[in-house]
Structures are given as C-alpha cells and as structure tokens.
Amino acid sequence: MPVYYYIFLAVALFSIGVIGVLIRRNAIIIFMCVELMLNAANLLLVAFSKMHHQAMIHTNSTAASDAQVFVFFIMVVAAAEVSVGLAIIVMMYRNTHSVDVNFLNRLKN
Amino acid sequence: MSVIETMFWFLSVMALGAAVMVVASKSPVYSILFLILTFFAISGHYILLNAQFLAIVNIIVYAGAIMVLFLFVVMLMNLNAESEPHQKNKWFLYIGAISGGSLLLVMVAALKNVSATNQLVQMNNGEVGLIKNLGIKLFTDYVFPFEISSVLFLSAMIGAVVISKKEG
Numbered sequence: 001m002p003v004y005y006y007i008f009l010a011v012a013l014f015s016i017g018v019i020g021v022l023i024r025r026n027a028i029i030i031f032m033c034v035e036l037m038l039n040a041a042n043l044l045l046v047a048f049s050k051m052h053h054q055a056m057i058h059t060n061s062t063a064a065s066d067a068q069v070f071v072f073f074i075m076v077v078a079a080a081e082v083s084v085g086l087a088i089i090v091m092m093y094r095n096t097h098s099v100d101v102n103f104l105n106r107l108k109n
Numbered sequence: 110m111s112v113i114e115t116m117f118w119f120l121s122v123m124a125l126g127a128a129v130m131v132v133a134s135k136s137p138v139y140s141i142l143f144l145i146l147t148f149f150a151i152s153g154h155y156i157l158l159n160a161q162f163l164a165i166v167n168i169i170v171y172a173g174a175i176m177v178l179f180l181f182v183v184m185l186m187n188l189n190a191e192s193e194p195h196q197k198n199k200w201f202l203y204i205g206a207i208s209g210g211s212l213l214l215v216m217v218a219a220l221k222n223v224s225a226t227n228q229l230v231q232m233n234n235g236e237v238g239l240i241k242n243l244g245i246k247l248f249t250d251y252v253f254p255f256e257i258s259s260v261l262f263l264s265a266m267i268g269a270v271v272i273s274k275k276e277g
Contacts, residue, residue, distance in 0.1 A: 022208055039147070051231075057231070079262075
C-alpha cells in the first residue's frame with residue numbers, strides 16, 4: 001500500500017476536522033473536531049513510521065519506532081487537554097447557561 | 110484485491126463517513142457516537158499497520174475515556190437536537206466549508222508530484238509496533254518525557270479541580 005493513500009486519508013480527516021471547527025457553533029463539538037485533527041496526525045505518523053521501517057528493514061529491525069512513541073505522547077497530551085478544556089466549558093456553562101461560542105464571545109463586555 | 114486492501118478501503122470509508130457525520134449531525138450525542146466509530150476505524154488502521162500497542166491504547170484512552178468524558182458533560186448539560194445553536198447566517202456555513210475544502214486541495218496538490226510518496230508502507234507484520242520494542246524504546250531513550258508526562262497529568266488534574274471550584 002503506497003504511503004500516499006495514508007497521506008490522503010489523514011489529510012481528508014484533518015480537513016473534515018477543520019470544516020467542523022469553522023462551521024459548528026457548539027463548543028463541545030468544536031473540541032471534538034480538534035480531537036479528530038489530532039487523530040489524523042497520529043495516523044499519518046504511524047504510517048510514516050512503517051514506511052521508514054520498510055525502507056530500513058535490512059539494516060535495523062526496530063528502526064523508526066520514534067514516531068509511535070511520539071504518537072503515545074500525543075495521546076497523553078490530548079487526554080490532559082480534554083480534561084482541562086471540558087472543565088473550562090462546564091464553568092462557562094455554569095455562568096452563562098449556554099455552550100454557544102458566539103454567545104461566549106460577549107464575555108468581553 | 111487482497112484481504113488487506115479490502116480492509117483498508119472498508120476502514121477508510123468508515124472513518125471518513127463517520128467523520129462527516131460528526132460534523133453534520135444535529136444532536137451532540139450522535140456526534141460523539143460517530144466520533145467513537147471514527148476512533149474504532151483509526152484503531153483498525155493501526156492494527157493493519159501492526160501498531161498493536163497504539164491500537165489498544167487508542168481504544169482505551171480515546172474511545173474509552175475521553176469520549177466517555179465528553180458524553181458525561183453532554184448529558185450533564187442536557188444538550189439535544191433542539192437546544193443546539195445554529196448559524197443564523199447561511200453564508201458562514203458555505204465559507205467554512207469552502208475554506209476547509211481549499212485546505213484539502215492545497216495539501217493534496219502540494220504532495221501530488223512528490224516521488225517519495227510512492228514508497229510502500231509495510232503492513233500486517235513488522236516488529237516496530239510490538240509492545241516489547243516500544244516499551245524498550247520508551248523506557249530507555251524516552252524516559253525523561255515519560256516522567257514529565259506524569260507531571261503534566263498532575264498539573265492537568267490540579268487545573269481541572271481549581272477551575273471547577275465554586276466561589277467561596
């Protein structure tokens with residue numbers, strides 16, 4: 001399977017996430033589309049790690065596992081970010097009773 | 110087509126279809142369920158690439174913990190299809206879709222003539238994704254970020270508790 005299949009799949013998932021962030025007004029769904037973008041990047045990293053593994057399979061049999069360790073750390077950071085982000089959204093909801101981002105924009109007044 | 114190619118196309122269609130339904134769905138609960146389906150499809154891709162550890166961690170962490178947290182918050186706020194805020198101005202929807210679509214076009218066009226993208230990806234076997242090799246790599250070369258990530262989790266927990274405290 002050539003790597004450009006995976007590149008196109010990850011780019012398509014990423015741009016669907018971008019469209020979701022731009023279109024939706026619910027703060028929780030925007031947050032979920034950010035997670036979708038992170039997963040697209042994870043998929044691409046794993047595909048590239050296997051591509052380099054295929055290229056270096058005769059010299060070093062565990063080469064290019066750095067990308068998969070990096071994906072592990074991306075998941076760590078995403079989990080921490082989700083917990084703090086949802087705490088912020090719950091606090092906003094407690095104050096304004098709305099999760100509409102256009103409504104939350106009026107905080108500056 | 111071999112079994113692996115069939116599985117690849119099936120998982121890709123499932124991932125892309127579920128991602129589109131995440132964005133297009135009216136009710137937030139349906140969006141969360143479609144996102145869980147997307148994560149299962151991506152974990153299926155990881156298994157095809159023999160990244161076994163990442164496939165299981167993806168299911169456990171993303172689909173099992175993060176999405177359940179999202180579902181708790183949505184149920185707590187009692188969001189449903191009627192209380193969903195919608196764009197009053199339809200032009201914003203079109204502009205958003207065109208911007209995202211043009212991002213897709215630019216990225217695909219930038220990689221179109223690169224000859225390095227014809228390299229093959231090793232699927233279905235390979236020792237890179239096995240938990241033993243990843244564990245050795247994680248605990249020898251990357252032990253410092255591993256310990257720092259525990260500090261990151263501690264700060265995220267403290268931050269979440271501090272943010273949600275009631276006044277007084």
